[in-house]
Amino acid sequence: MPQIASLLNTLKKALKAHGLTYADIAPKLDLTEASVKRLFSEQAISLARLEQICQIMGMEISDLVQMMNEQQPRLQQLTADQEEEIARDLVLLLITVCALNRWSLEDIISFYNLSEPICIQKLARLDKLKIIELLPKNKIKLLVATNFSWRENGPIQHFFQEKIAQEFFKPALNDDDECLLVLNGMLSPQSNGEFQRKLKKIAREFDDLNNQDAALPLDKRNGVTVVMAMRDWKYGLFKPLIRS
Template sequence: MNDEDTAGPVSESRSAPGEAHARGADLEARRHRQSRLLKTVLKQQIRIRGMRYKDIADQLGVSVMTVKRYLNSERVPVETLEDIGACLGLGLLELAEIAKADDSGDALDLELQQETELAADYALALMRLLLYSGMTVPEIMEEYAIDEPTVVRLLARLDRLKLIELLPGNRVRIRGTRHVEWRPGGPIRRTIENDIRKNFVAMDFANTEEFFGYESVRLTKSSIRQLEGHMRNLVRQVRTLHRIDQGAKSEEKQWYTLFVAQRETNWGFPVNQGQRLIPRARGGPAYPSLPATLPHGDLDPDR
């Protein structure tokens, strides 16, 4: 009798450590998988931005070998991955969103197909933009007075492209990250460039009463990397403002486009016959471009 009374509790107490160990192992496996996904995303984003591990190392104040170890070691603190993401202008939540999108089996295989179809159909691309901005289908229909068959056709195409999940009642669930990094040289980048040339640059900046900034300065490579970081942070701040204004009434909001860019400008010094001398310290063409440019000019007042 006494043996039976004690057998149950002893058996239960022995099984509890085993269950706790299993739960701990499962948690550790999930953390390891999440860390692996984040490191994969970081490597992809470094390539997409045309950066090198040395660029990351310089910003973190560590060696290139240390950065490689961070991105390839089994156990890396999430804070370290967050620091690397900050060098790319990406927060931990944005990295997680990208990782979630890339974790689906065929997400990367469809990337070029997605971009190609969006670039070829303005209505399809605009519908994606509106949905990813947080607008609901009823809001879009009311805002643009679009008939339901047209909306359903576009939603079905976005669903086939795996950009959204079309639910009953024309409700949608966004698939992947809301803020896409379009591939350099890809169809969407070319479409955006054409739009900038045709519509944005053609605006009357000279007479605008809104903020307009234009600075031409000489910077080191280190300062240029810092500048690019500030530019990415500005874009992130705009996204934050967008999220804050999600709850505002539609009539209180207006669409705005933020264009943030920088480029190398080797100012050419004008000489005879419309030719220009380029700075001796830099190779490459003069800015602005002219038919003829003489090499090896000297614009450095310190020489």
């Protein structure tokens, strides 16, 4: 029964990610909205009904089960050695990021100029690193948590700071889907702690949205990177001006 409840909870999230309500799917199932609600509340959905609902979203039951498995408690961070190996290999890093964002092998080779054998080789390496499980037909099963994060001051963060930070903070931003805010002020330790808690809450909300949208096809999602930081600025550029 716990697995049924977990699967139906995943189904609800998938429906929400596709912008579908009980009222939307009811006519396609030849049911009333009330009947659909009852199926979910009583956890009385047959395999045939489950397959119908998945088909409405362009999914298979196996896709739903994979989503459910990905939502189970898993590895939240890699080891420093794992990150170091990934950071040394640009193609491996690219495919790692794709896998973490739930791209399929077909998505990767259709979007990037990479051959299928090279992609499979790199995915096999991620399998050995216990980051993914490479399933039959080259299906990818994530072995990390949905709130996975890179190590603080770890190899991947260092790679970002050295190779990507300048491009990331370029002056030109697209008003529609990009945002750069620079805030400056003076906070007490208590206010600083409160604001940091709010930043962490935003990070959790980002994880939730990312998880919800994982069920959408690749052409309905855009890759984004969010960097949030609070640092003491008084010893930076202004250090030479501070009275000793």
